[in-house]
Amino acid sequence: MPAEGVTLQPKNNLLTNDEIYYLARIFVEQGVRKIRLTGGEPTVRRDIVDIIAKLKELPKLENVGITTNGLVLTRLLVPLQRAGLDALNISLDTLRPQRFEEITRRKGWERVIAGIDLAIQLGYKPKVNCVLMKNFNEDEICDFIEFTRDRNVDVRFIEYMPFMGNKWQTDKLLSFNETLKIIREKWPEFEALPNGPNDTSKAYKVPGYKGQVGFITSMTEHFCGSCNRLRLTADGNLKVCLFGNKEISLRDALRSKCSEDDLVALISAAVKRKKKQHAGRHQIFNKPPTDIFKFPKLNNFITPAYVLSRYFAKPQQIRIYSSNGKQLTHIDKTGKASMVDVSEKPNTTRTAIARANIYVGSEVAQLIHSNNLKKGDVLSVSQLAGIMAAKKTSDLIPLCHNITISSVKVNAVLDLDNEMVTLEASVRCTGQTGVEMEALTAVSVAALTVYDMCKAVTHDMIIKDIHLVSKSGGQRGDFQRK
Numbered sequence: 001m002p003a004e005g006v007t008l009q010p011k012n013n014l015l016t017n018d019e020i021y022y023l024a025r026i027f028v029e030q031g032v033r034k035i036r037l038t039g040g041e042p043t044v045r046r047d048i049v050d051i052i053a054k055l056k057e058l059p060k061l062e063n064v065g066i067t068t069n070g071l072v073l074t075r076l077l078v079p080l081q082r083a084g085l086d087a088l089n090i091s092l093d094t095l096r097p098q099r100f101e102e103i104t105r106r107k108g109w110e111r112v113i114a115g116i117d118l119a120i121q122l123g124y125k126p127k128v129n130c131v132l133m134k135n136f137n138e139d140e141i142c143d144f145i146e147f148t149r150d151r152n153v154d155v156r157f158i159e160y161m162p163f164m165g166n167k168w169q170t171d172k173l174l175s176f177n178e179t180l181k182i183i184r185e186k187w188p189e190f191e192a193l194p195n196g197p198n199d200t201s202k203a204y205k206v207p208g209y210k211g212q213v214g215f216i217t218s219m220t221e222h223f224c225g226s227c228n229r230l231r232l233t234a235d236g237n238l239k240v241c242l243f244g245n246k247e248i249s250l251r252d253a254l255r256s257k258c259s260e261d262d263l264v265a266l267i268s269a270a271v272k273r274k275k276k277q278h279a280g281r282h283q284i285f286n287k288p289p290t291d292i293f294k295f296p297k298l299n300n301f302i303t304p305a306y307v308l309s310r311y312f313a314k315p316q317q318i319r320i321y322s323s324n325g326k327q328l329t330h331i332d333k334t335g336k337a338s339m340v341d342v343s344e345k346p347n348t349t350r351t352a353i354a355r356a357n358i359y360v361g362s363e364v365a366q367l368i369h370s371n372n373l374k375k376g377d378v379l380s381v382s383q384l385a386g387i388m389a390a391k392k393t394s395d396l397i398p399l400c401h402n403i404t405i406s407s408v409k410v411n412a413v414l415d416l417d418n419e420m421v422t423l424e425a426s427v428r429c430t431g432q433t434g435v436e437m438e439a440l441t442a443v444s445v446a447a448l449t450v451y452d453m454c455k456a457v458t459h460d461m462i463i464k465d466i467h468l469v470s471k472s473g474g475q476r477g478d479f480q481r482k
């Protein structure tokens with residue numbers, strides 16, 4: 001606890017219970033099998049028991065856990081267990097009451113220990129998280145190992161990680177190897193145990209002791225290669241990496257009445273941008289607070305369509321003539337704009353692929369590559385904008401039919417060498433008219449979104465080469481650009 005305390009968020013910034021359940025359901029439907037409520041401190045939320053009970057109603061969710069400071073477990077653990085809590089991690093950085101008071105700026109060490117013992121009695125094997133800091137609690141390593149002698153707990157030593165504001169000093173980090181050495185001096189038989197494929201910790205044990213020991217080596221031997229975690233902050237931002245500085249506001253997306261498909265697309269795009277590993281330490285130091293991509297309100301998003309519909313609000317003023325004087329398909333006999341009647345056409349499966357490039361220059365290309373643009377994750381956001389735009393095509397293009405799209409995929413790829421982002425959309429429907437306009441609209445709006453997200457760096461960007469790559473289905477046969 002910092003000396004100045006912490007500022008609490010206004011309540012309406014936080015996800016409501018219904019928003020939590022809704023998002024949890026979506027994540028579980030997409031394959032998430034374990035949810036951990038952490039923090040901040042999850043037990044400060046008065047409705048924690050209800051939240052857990054409700055999460056446990058999701059049939060495919062296999063495990064619900066919490067990570068807590070343990071201060072209220074003696075009061076809450078029985079109801080939590082009744083609600084279905086599967087796993088419990090408790091943070092405890094010291095076994096000395098006086099030191100506990102120094103770190104947490106409150107009393108309560110005895111309550112935390114009582115909470116751990118109650119958890120064991122109730123049949124949990126609690127994980128006790130201990131962040132090791134040089135010249136602070138390294139003298140307690142052996143005491144923590146002793147703690148596992150008679151208790152079926154998993155004490156996990158965590159390498160101190162540099163988060164904003166926690167006064168990182170390189171000499172504070174006590175590495176896994178240094179810790180192991182200290183332990184093996186006293187317990188040479190300290191042995192490694194097998195680990196699960198996505199475990200954050202490396203498991204060990206003193207033979208004969210009831211409990212076990214783990215090492216979370218985020219700094220010296222990161223485990224990013226097997227990382228399958230996503231984080232959702234209390235105020236609804238999705239973070240695909242603990243160290244990432246990019247967040248996407250699912251709360252704003254939800255509150256803008258974004259459809260479930262769009263939410264899934266937003267999540268999926270963010271997950272696909274997950275890097276192979278967290279930023280190097282030099283990048284982590286003194287990073288400014290996270291940039292948050294605010295999901296555009298739908299009202300804002302459709303502004304171009306709104307402008308167009310105002311322009312075309314009086315169709316009698318629009319006159320369209322063909323150069324050879326022939327009747328055009330998009331005007332009626334009086335010369336007024338009209339939609340082509342497609343009711344007689346058969347339903348066929350139609351696909352269209354379109355592409356666009358945006359030249360962004362070297363500075364923006366580098367920033368996109370390192371995902372360090374202030375406005376957020378350019379490639380994910382432009383992909384999503386493209387998907388949403390495809391669905392709005394008939395609002396934007398006056399005489400375009402409003403069709404039911406069965407699939408839209410938008411890909412945004414950075415070509416670092418050519419300092420260019422390539423946007424490709426592939427759209428599919430089963431219907432009476434084609435989807436090339438949808439694909440072309442998708443890549444155009446995706447390219448405009450790249451422009452919008454990067455224009456704070458430079459205006460020297462060129463959207464070019466918007467074109468149809470191929471199209472299939474329909475009476476006129478297939479098209480393939482040569």
Ligand SMILES: Nc1nc2c(ncn2[C@@H]2O[C@H](COP(=O)(O)OP(=O)(O)OP(=O)(O)O)[C@@H](O)[C@H]2O)c(=O)[nH]1
Pocket residue numbers: 036038067087089127129158159161199200201216218227229242
């Ligand atoms: N680098 C990194 N460290 C993580 C991540 N998740 C957890 N940790 C580390 O693990 C510590 C303990 O976190 P917990 O909240 O107990 O979660 P956990 O270790 O994922 O819990 P289990 O699911 O029980 O293994 C954190 O303080 C981090 O040091 C992660 O995604 N990336």
Ligand SMILES: C[S@@+](CC[C@H](N)C(=O)[O-])C[C@H]1O[C@@H](n2cnc3c(N)ncnc32)[C@H](O)[C@@H]1O
Pocket residue numbers: 038039040041042067068069070089090091092129130131158159160161162163166
């Ligand atoms: C941030 S806490 C949040 C949950 C809860 N309030 C608690 O105290 O357990 C989650 C875990 O992160 C650990 N942690 C906090 N700051 C850390 C740091 N700088 N480096 C490594 N781990 C840290 C904590 O010890 C705890 O085990």
Ligand code: SF4
Pocket residue numbers: 222223224225227228229240241242243244275276277278
């Ligand atoms: S990728 Fe990010 S979240 Fe995953 S282990 Fe590495 S630092 Fe943690």
